[in-house]
Amino acid sequence: MKSRNTSKNRTTRRILLVACSTALAAAFTVSRPQVAHAVRITPPPVPDGIEVDEGNTPFLEGHGVGTQNYICLPCPNATTPARLCPDNSGFAWILFTPEATLFTDNGKQLTSHFFSPNPSEDGTIRATWVNSRDSSIVWGGQAIASTDSHFVATGAVAWLKLPMGGVQAGPNGGDTMTVTTFIQRLNTAGGVAPLDGCAEPANVGAKAFVPYTADYFFYKADHTHP
Numbered sequence: 001m002k003s004r005n006t007s008k009n010r011t012t013r014r015i016l017l018v019a020c021s022t023a024l025a026a027a028f029t030v031s032r033p034q035v036a037h038a039v040r041i042t043p044p045p046v047p048d049g050i051e052v053d054e055g056n057t058p059f060l061e062g063h064g065v066g067t068q069n070y071i072c073l074p075c076p077n078a079t080t081p082a083r084l085c086p087d088n089s090g091f092a093w094i095l096f097t098p099e100a101t102l103f104t105d106n107g108k109q110l111t112s113h114f115f116s117p118n119p120s121e122d123g124t125i126r127a128t129w130v131n132s133r134d135s136s137i138v139w140g141g142q143a144i145a146s147t148d149s150h151f152v153a154t155g156a157v158a159w160l161k162l163p164m165g166g167v168q169a170g171p172n173g174g175d176t177m178t179v180t181t182f183i184q185r186l187n188t189a190g191g192v193a194p195l196d197g198c199a200e201p202a203n204v205g206a207k208a209f210v211p212y213t214a215d216y217f218f219y220k221a222d223h224t225h226p
Contacts (some may be wrong), residue, residue, distance in 0.1 A: 019059055021207060027048055028032050028100075028156040029062075029068060031053075031102065031118030035099075037197065038148075041058040041059070041060070041215045041217065042058075042059045043058055043061075043186060044186060045145040046146070046151065046159060046184065046186060047148035047150070047151050047152075047159065048121055048146075048148075049144055049161075050144050050145075050146050050159060050160065050184065051161070051163035052059055052161065052182045052219050053182070054065045055221060055222050056181050056182055056219040056220065056221055056222065057219060057221075058217045058218065058219050059179070059215070059218060059219065059220045060110070060176070060218040061104075061105075061215065061216070061217055061218075062102025062103060062104065062213055062215070062218075063098040063102060063103050063104075063105070063213070063214075063216075064098060064102045064103075064113060064185075064212075064213060064214045064215070064216055065100070065101060065103070065213050066098060066099050066100025066101060066113065066210055066211075066212065067099050067100070067191075067209040067210055067212065068098050068157060068190075068191040068192075068193075068209075068210045068212050069095070069096055069099055069207065069208070069209050069210075070093040070094060070095055070096065070100065070193050070194070070207065070208045070209075070210065071093070071096050071205065071206070071207050072090065072091060072092070072093055072094075072197065072203045072204055072205060072206040072207075072208075073091070073094045073199035073204060073205075073209075074090060074204065075089075075090065075091055075092035075094070077094075080092065084197070086193075089199050091198050091199055091200065091201075091203060091204065092193075093193035093194060093197075093198050093208060094138060095193070096112055096115070097100055097112060097114050097115040097155060097169050098115065098212075099113075099114055099116075100112075100212075101113070102129070102154040102215075102216055104147075109132045110131070110132055111129045111130055111131050111132055111177075112129070112130045113127070113128065113130075113170055113216075114127050114134065115127060115128060116119050116126055116128040117140070117143070118165050118166045119140040119168070120139065120164065120165060120166030120167075121165060124165075124195065126139040126140055126141065126165050126166070127139065127140040127143070127162060128140075129183070129216070130177075131170070131174065131177050132202065133174070133176065134170040134172065134173075134174020134175070134176050135142060135170035135172075135174055136167070136168065136169055136170045136172060136174045136175050136176045136177040136178050137167065137168040137170075137177055138164060138166070138167050138177040138178070138180040138183070139164075139165040139166040139167070140163070140164070140165050140183050140216070141163040141165030142162070142163070142165075143160045143161065143162045144160065144161045145159070145160050145163065146157035146158055146159045146160075147159075147177075153187065153189055154191055155189075155190060156188040156189050156190060156191065156192065156212070157185075157190070157191035157192055157212055157214070158188070159184070159185060159186050159188060160183075160185040161182060161183070161184050162182065162183045162184075162185075163181070163182055164181050164182065164183070165182050167180060177218070179221075180219065180220060180221040181219050181220055181221050182196060182218075182219040182223045183216060183217070183218055183219070184215065184216065184217045184219075185214050185215075185216055186215050186216075186217065187213075187214060187215040188212065188213070188214040189202075189212060189213045189214070190210060190211050190212040190213065191210050191211070191212025191214075192210065192217075193208065193210065194208050194210070198206075200222045
């Protein structure tokens with residue numbers, strides 16, 4: 001009887017030992033940090049003139065959804081010279097801000113996009129992107145645009161390249177956007193100003209909010225890490 005009980009106890013201890021070892025192995029597997037893999041960002045081909053300078057690599061890509069917002073004003077005016085007026089009517093739809101949200105491939109909000117004063121240029125109004133996670137900001141500088149029909153769809157706003165015009169860390173030190181050197185707006189759809197509704201004094205002050213989509217690529221210098 002004693003031998004039988006001893007054998008039974010040994011078997012029980014062995015089962016418990018195996019169960020504990022299995023549980024520990026499973027816990028280790030779950031808790032072990034996963035190896036991070038860098039996501040390769042590949043912008044599409046672009047028209048001549050809006051290529052990003054060598055020595056810069058895209059580190060962030062966002063898919064923008066929103067509106068291009070216009071107001072009907074006399075043209076020319078204090079901010080729009082005659083050469084930029086679309087016709088000789090004396091009036092034109094003038095862009096006063098984009099209003100868009102950029103998302104990642106899996107639909108996670110990435111940045112907000114609009115116009116705002118750039119403190120690095122004494123308050124000059126510039127395109128602005130605010131990171132949705134850490135509130136870091138990048139302002140674009142003077143844009144270079146292309147409407148090359150081989151790339152830009154009919155009825156779509158221009159493709160752009162903007163140098164970094166200014167950056168600002170978030171309130172808690174977030175710095176995602178502060179490494180930006182260039183921004184490109186590519187793969188645009190929609191967003192162009194209306195063809196009518198702004199041709200006489202009675203139209204001045206009217207606003208148009210035109211839906212658009214675009215892909216935005218943010219670059220950093222090759223030796224910088226976001």
